[in-house]
Amino acid sequence: MPVEDDIRTTESVCERSSVAGKTAVVTGASSGIGRAVTETFVADGADVVICSRTQADVDAVAEELNGADVPGEVLPVECDVTDRDDVEALAAATVEEFGEVDVLVNNAGGAAGAGSLDEVDAETWDGVIEVNLTGTYNVTTAFADALREDGGAVVNTASQAGRYGVAGMGPYSAAKAGVIALTRTLASEWADEDVRVNAVNPGFIATPPVKEMLGLDETPSREEVAREIGTPHEVADTIRFLASDAASFVTGQTIAPTGLPHTFEPPTP
Incomplete structure (x- = not known):
């Protein structure tokens, strides 16, 4: 007996x-x-405004993707x-x-x-909190009116460090824990205005800095389940789901693309 919902079609x-x-x-x-x-988004047919602190860096991304055979458009903003x-x-340009x-x-x-935390100077602490946590607050509040006008989705990038609190990563762990808590708070506050707010908690992902840190020459294969290192596009696929209408009953959650369960202990190279 079918569930009492719309009959599904492939389309x-x-x-x-x-x-x-x-x-x-x-x-970022x-x-x-x-x-x-x-x-992932432009290949799916979304228009995407991208930003970073250096205009040339996002210009290069936009030039490549706008010149590719994809349905979406990219607008780069410093x-x-x-x-x-x-x-x-950024909000006004969008x-x-x-x-x-x-x-x-x-x-x-x-x-x-x-x-260790007692070795971290105040300037470093402030900088890490500012870019990871305060930056999330700054951008989200700047887009609040636009998001709440017709409903939408916010996806925050947190970290397993924010879940476990990792020795030697005090500022980053604290900042990402704040992002997780902020995600749950906003999900509650904005639900009545049809805005869903979720987060992803990636484990070790083969970004350029992680590949350098672990001495990786190649990106891991997605076909292998028993691994501790994922790819950026695997995280992107999770974010795409959370941004899509398929996640209509998912809000205030933190999804962890981590591969095998772990506590953010660095894998052996």
């Missing part, structure tokens, strides 16, 4: 699982997970997510170009301050 399933026709904003999009999200004037300009915002992916961030 309806594909549409619900797609971000085609949506306008998305992806921060010049490389790694942010770039993979951008590539923006430092810790600068509220920059963030307001609305001016596309008129609406359906999806916001807060991906900009970075780790610093390796070592």
